[in-house]
Amino acid sequence: MPAQPDLTGPYCATFSIEVMLEAGVNRLSVIARELASSDPDSPNAVDRETISLFYLPELEPEAAEGGVFTLSDGDRATVVIPVDAFDEHITKLQFFSVPPEAVDPLSYRGNSRIVKGTAPVVVYRFEALRQGVFAAEATSALPDQPPTFAVDGILESPSTWVAGLVPLPVSLTIDLDVRRTVSRIVVHANAEGGTSFGPQRATLLTSNDNENFTSVLEVTAFDDRATTIELPTRPSARYFRLEITESKQANNLQLNEIEFFDVSGAKIVSFDPFEYLILERPALLELAYRSSDLMVANIRRESDLKVFAWDASAQEWQLVGGEIDLNRQVVRMELNFISQVALFQAVPSQIQAAWSFNPFSPDGNGIADRTRLTIVNHNTSHIGGTEPVVEIFDLHNKLIRTLVNQTVMRSNTMSVEWDGRDEAGEIVNIGPYIYQIRLKSGDQVEVRNGVIVVGK
Structure with a gap:
């Protein structure tokens, strides 16, 4: 599909791209930035910039291959998501490269990890989009019919767009x-x-201000069920008003x-963005880097x-882990959530800890009701073994649950499960909790803290 954008202004350039479109929504984002002028006296002066193209398909089950969606920006990020990992109302996933220099240094300089x-x-930065609603208001309504409705994409009756027995006009x-x-x-x-x-x-x-309205056209006949109104003038506005003066049934x-x-024929839909979303099945994330990135960082x-x-x-x-492939310069890992992610150089630790699900949702639906903490102790020099303590605290430092208390750990690996309950056996509230691992080997004690999130 050739495209030649109309670029205007004192500095413009014409280019063409050819894209193979697939089923669903195809969105291409063209990103460019103004370059600093090259030194005209330099024999090697060249003004050059790479324009990145991102292909992000709509998350329609019929568009998945082998039961998964494979999304990539063609540069540093690739994510493979099972088709049933999302709520059915999540229809799009978009992700954007964030310049590392744009990250506030105060957010990581004091991080002990x-x-x-x-x-x-x-x-x-990842962002999931859930189909939302367009708010709408009616000028006439009965006491038991509020004047505020919602355009929500539901075509069948009953819908949030049913208004009966209202005086006309409306x-x-x-x-x-x-x-x-x-x-x-x-x-x-x-x-x-x-x-x-x-x-x-x-x-x-x-209208664009919801106060001054301009008439576009009058419709003198409606079909019994669905009526298509073509707009030859293709108006551009935020507010669209339908003033109904007659109905097929009186009042x-x-x-x-x-x-x-x-104008392309695509349905205009409202979307609510979610920058953090728990997945029902884990996704595979790959982040690639270059040697020049390592030097800058x-x-x-x-x-x-x-x-x-x-x-x-x-x-x-929060450190979530990952395995590195030094030959390909790629870090990959499975995640059961989407969020803003980054590659950092982590502080080596004698304790390696990872939850099977983080976040997890102890709601009894059989999916991620429990989470397993696997602890690897790389320091196994103490002959008598290691005495581990694993505790869960809330954000006010109140002890919620003790999972392990000084059971001798004679191997370098152990696992413990949490069902999301406190010491009284009650399911804890949704939100983040602090887990603390203390490993005592003789007179030495090593402590590791982290966050485990309970979702709904």
Whole structure:
């Protein structure tokens, strides 16, 4: 699909790209930045910039291959997600490269798990999009029918867009959140048997401030169920108002839904973004880096690169692990959540700890109801064994549960499960908790703290 953008301004360039489109929504983001002028006296002066293209398909089950979605930005990040890892209302996943220099140094300089004097190597921000609703208001309603409705994509009755026995005329104003260019509107009327309760005559108006409206066209005939209104002028506005002056049944208007479509024919849908989302099945994440990235971040031991996830509630980067392939310069790991992630040089530890699910959801649905903590002690020099203590605390430092208390650990590996219950046997509240591991070997004690998140 050739594309030649119309770039205007004092500095412009024409380029073309060819893209193979697939089923679903195809979004291409073209990112460019202005270059500093080269030294004209230098014989090797060249102004050059790479334009990155990102292909992010819609998460439709029929578009998955082998039961998984494989998403990549073609640069540093690749994520493989099982088709059933999301709630059915999550339809898109987008991720963006964040310049490492844009990360606030105060967010990692004091982190005991990150080597001092180093910076993030690669940073990505993930965002899941759940289909939301467009708010709408009616000027007329009965006491038991609130004037606030929602355009929610549900076409069948009953829907949130049913308004019955209202005095005419009635105006329905839909807020599309931002200014959008609309090419057509489809009005879905409620019909029972052979009787339609839809409008018969209406005028469409638009506005950008919800105060001053401009008439676009008048519709003098509506179909019994679904009516497509083509908009030749393709108005661009935030608010669209349908002023209904006649209905097919006197004073009885019932609409199931109103759909909006852009100039490409794609349905305009509201999305609620989630920067942190628990997955029902783990996804495989790969973050690639280059040698130049290591130099900029002042990395001294490439083999200690690990994946860290940003914990917004704790306001810190949490070590989540990962395995490094030095030949390919890739760090990969399985995650059962999406968040902002980064590659940092981690401080080597004698204690290696990893939860099977973090977050986990002890809601009894059979998916991640329990989580297992696996502890590896690389210091096995003490002959008598190691005495471990594993405890769970809330954010106020209150002890919630003791999972292990000085059971002798004679091998270098042990596992312990948590079912999300406190000492009284009650399921704890949703949110982050602090886990602490203390390993006592003779007179030496090593402590490791981390965060375990309980989801719903």
